[in-house]
Amino acid sequence: MTDEQLQSLTEKISLEFFQKPFKHKAVFNPRLRTSGGRYLLANHYIEINRKYYEEHGLEELKGIIKHELCHYHLHLEGKGYKHRDREFRELLNKVGAPRHCSPLSEKKNLTRRIYECTRCGHIYTRQRRVNTNRYFCGKCKGKLFEK
Known part of the structure; x- marks a missing residue:
């Protein structure tokens, strides 16, 4: 689906369910990650997450458009x-x-880093890399090494 098709679908849904025209822009925003869409107060645009359309289909997209049109x-x-x-x-x-x-x-797919204390053997799992020269075990103050 293109931005032009999204625009015409949004205008159609607005007239059908709200009996009011949608006079602004509706576009796909590739930077949206956690939400299905958003309504921008400043310029009245509606931005939609394309991943929801690709994964859940047209009915989910229509629901997101209706939600944003309510705003x-x-x-x-x-x-x-x-x-x-x-x-x-x-x-x-x-x-x-x-x-x-x-x-x-x-x-x-989050990569996990595993660190172990050389003194007490306590294991730490982290997503980010830990500077083992600067940080040490919180239990016994021993030196950490990456497994």
Whole structure:
């Protein structure tokens, strides 16, 4: 799906479920990692995470667009557009938009580093590299080495 197709889908959903036009831009943002989409208050753009469309399909994408359109229309009307606002939750229920999107199954493969104390044998696991010349065992003050 291209940005132009996303724009036309967003405009169509806005007219169908909200009976109001969407007059701004909807684009895919490759930098989004943890959220399905976001509504930008400054320029009224809607940014969508393409990974959710690729992994969960069109129905999940439509739900994310509806959710972001709830933020969009309520903000432009001067009503409560935040997740905690009653008006926002009511509009979500009215249009059938999800409050949260489904989680992505793709997990980052985190490399683990294992350090062991030479004196007491305590094992530490870390994601980041530890400078063994500077840091030492927290239990016995012994020297650490990487396994």
